[in-house]
Amino acid sequence: MSILGYLQRVGRALMVPVATLPAAAILMGVGYWIDPVGWGGDNALAAFFIKSGSAIIDNMSVLFAIGVAYGMSKDKDGAAALTGFVGFLVLTTLCSPAAVSMIQKIPADQVPAAFGKINNQFVGILVGIISAELYNRFSGVELPKALSFFSGRRLVPILTSFVMIVVAFILMYIWPMIFDGLVTFGEHIQKLGSVGAGVYAFFNRLLIPVGLHHALNSVFWFDVAGINDIPNFLGGAQSIESGKGIVGITGRYQAGFFPIMMFGLPGAALAIYHCARPENKAKVLGIMMAGAFAAFFTGITEPLEFSFMFVAPVLYVIHAILTGISVFIAASMHWIAGFGFSAGLVDMVLSTRNPLATQWYMLIVQGLVFFVIYYVVFRLVITKFNLMTPGRELAVAGSEADGQDVNVSGTKEQDVTGLARQYVAAVGGSDNLTGIDACITRLRLSVKDSSRVNEALAKRLGATGVIRLNKTGVQIIVGFMAEKIADAMKTVGNVPAAAPAAGETAPVAAPVQTAKPQAMPNTTATIATLVAPVTGEVVALDDVPDEAFASKAVGDGVAIKPTAKTVVSPAAGTIVKIFNTNHAFCLETENGAEIVVHMGIDTVALNGQGFSRLVEEGAEVTAGQPVLEMDLDFLNANARSMISPVVCSNIDDFSGLVIKAQGQVIAGQTPLYEIKGK
Incomplete structure (x- = not known):
């Protein structure tokens, strides 16, 4: 499989946890709207909403570990999700500052800062991928009889735990080097002025999938390199009095994010919606609307970004480039506004009250331009290169992405459970059915007596053929829905046999006549x-x-x-x-x-x-x-x-x-x- 194909597979698996993020963003947005200054400190109801939403946002990494492990597993079994959770707990616990201090025998205050950021999206996705691969490889392994309890799916979490010990050992040595390297890189960027601001923004977006954007943020926002962009900006008058706040410099690493979060990404969401297949637009609309609202109102962009960063990486690179251009323009023009949480409407309103804000209203004008740019560029690239953004595949979130197949040969949604019950009835009811399996287009069934199979009913249900292999073996040709129908047949409970229609008797086993091919006229197209x-x-x-x-x-x-x-x-x-x-x-x-x-x-x-x-x-x-x-x-x-x-x-x-x-x-x-x- 190509790298792009594998990334698209990861992206589809990510749609499961990503679907939960809009709810979190909306909850937090409502909380910030109720208490835009105290952020829950001055209002209990606001705190209730903010904490409810942050419970999801703050645990994105573990959601990704569980969702990717489940979504990439071969049979979408809950054991795969449990494996992802177990692997995440082992890895993040071993790489936590307290564990590193204990394992490496160093004082807690000397543990590299990088380990404080080990609980991130990249680690969650990494654990999910490893867990899924282990599940797919070992979930069918049978151990010797004495250890048979630990065979199959029970074996996978155990193996994953040991594998994560090895992964944690590797990360203990390479993670700090990567983190420190990015900090050093950021310190060099800040010397480039407005160009450096654009470069920073580009890498800020580009590093989000691996969770390493925190390293750059610590340089530009939290005084690692003496910039202290957030405290200087939010300090307002105090910054001016102390001489720390410099108009045109303070806030340059933040202002250009507003046009992207509030306008650019919603434009991308609209393009993705318009490019979706007609039958999928209703589902895509819900995801894109919630994501666009979250980005505009609160500046929370993960619901939108993770919906396309893996299934269409080229779009995410374009997004990173456009973000860098936006931040460069704002820094060059000295259009300054800062944020304490993220570059959404709430923080923009708060920023207007700050003495250091400079022509902040021009960021809205810039944002409208970027809305058009994002929409046009995303739509052109999606259609020209046929990118599999949400809704352009044969299934979207809630269907293929969360492990459910769709009937690609039918034009209408079918009640699969109801259809499965009717097929059970057609083969003589639950009492006659002893085994259920499926191949790509057919149900492979074991029965007590194949003569009890009602072939006429099966064909009325849509089957194209019924083959009695012997007294106890039957195959029913149902098309690409076979696997889905078989899964549903296993869960429908007790179903009685179907009564023959008027004038119809249950057929007896008969040999199938083999049709001979007919010569085709040369004039047929x-x-x-x-x-x-x-x-x-x-x-x-x-x-x-x-x-x-x-x-x-x-x-x-x-x-x-x-x-x-x-x-x-x-x-x-x-x-x-x-x-x-x-x-x-x-x-x-x-x-x-x-x-x-x-x-x-x-x-x-x-x-x-x-x-x-x-x-x-x-x-x-x-x-x-x-x-x-x-x-x-x-x-x-x-x-x-x-x-x-x-x-x-x-x-x-x-x-x-x-x-x-x-x-x-x-x-x-x-x-x-x-x-x-x-």
Whole structure:
């Protein structure tokens, strides 16, 4: 997987905790509005709101650890979230000032200041990623019988604890060097005047994802380098009397943030909303409106920034550059206003009362200009480069981002729980159902008696085929919703068997007739030409050792027995689904053909071993672009068969297909088949 692809995966996982931040920002904003001077010190109700909101904001790092661990886990299980929490506790405790003093045997007052900032977003995200990777790798491990209680998911928090000891040991030595290096860097920046102010602002934003902006802030705001920007500015008259406050210099590292927080980021939020898919705009609107309000009113920008910094890093770099330009302009023009909390409306109003404020109203004019700049630049970049900002993927926060899949082949939301109950009823009720599993397009069910399955009802529910493998094995072809329906079937409780409709009797097991391909007329237009997704030998679909594929119940196409490890996209389009075990994916071409690439037969039983994904769901791919990588030696030794079907699952929407390949094919190069339009 590419670095960008991995960052986008992290970004989608972050949407879970980020969705909580607007609530925190609004609570704090209400508190500051009630008591804009005392910040809760003069009003109990204001203190109530401020403390409620800060309980979330102050614990962002642990929320990120839990959310990323959960969001990046292969099955979105609560054990992964617990693993992230355990890892965060171990790491931050070992790297706390008190622990460092004890472990390194140094006086508490000599512990490097960097350890006071170890509880930050970067550490939370780092712990979440490590925890998720450990969970995905070891959650299926079975220990010897004597230790079987600690097998599987119970093993992962234990392993994570030990891994975090190693990570903490490394951070004990490199974290202070990084922190001190940034402080030294900041001391050099402050000698550059207005240009230095812009450089500082650029790195201030750029370092937020890793939590190291505190090192720079300590230089420019808290007297580390003798600047003391906040106390000098907020001291007002006292600063002037003492000669410390210098108009045009004091506050130069703060004023230019107001146009960005109050206007620029809301402009970006509007652009992200306008670029969202129509079906996702309602969900995106809620997130963006709350984030924009928080940024404008209180200057809290995390809800907006974390919504795009990982899924579209180029936008975040642009944001950092624009912030640097804004701060440079304000410092050069001596438009000065300061803040004690952040550069929002509350602090701007307070700043107007300060004798050191200089032409603060021009920051509003500058902000309006930056609103337009942010909107235009973000919208152009998002659309031109097809960036996966919230709402442009096939799922947004609350769906794919929080671990739920969507029905990409349907046009309306479905009541999955209700649908699952009906499928349980169709297979003879809970009493007849003994096992539930799913592959990428089909339910794989174990039953007591397959003759009790109501095939007609299953097809009325939307199934395209029902295959009775034997007396106790049934597969129902339901499309890309299979995994979601299967998960819901496990939780619906006791469901009775469906009564046959009037004039309908439960069918008995019967052999499936294999449809023969028909020759296509040459005059039919070709709507898509697929290339081989993997190097190997072409196998007729009739010869695939799986009744669902051989009968063409899943779709029409061919199969390939692979001889190389890389699996590529057979056409240009969108990866709408990658099964969580990485053995299969679904591609929607530009003309609406839905292609299923299924590597091997019954490889879902390998629980992901032997496969790794190179792209993520929602990615736009080109023909020949790598999607999966296989450990072919392992798979040939452990899979029932590595014959791999490549089928068009919605072939009924077209007039048919023409097979173009036979014998040996090369991934991404050899034409495989053409899909003909009606």
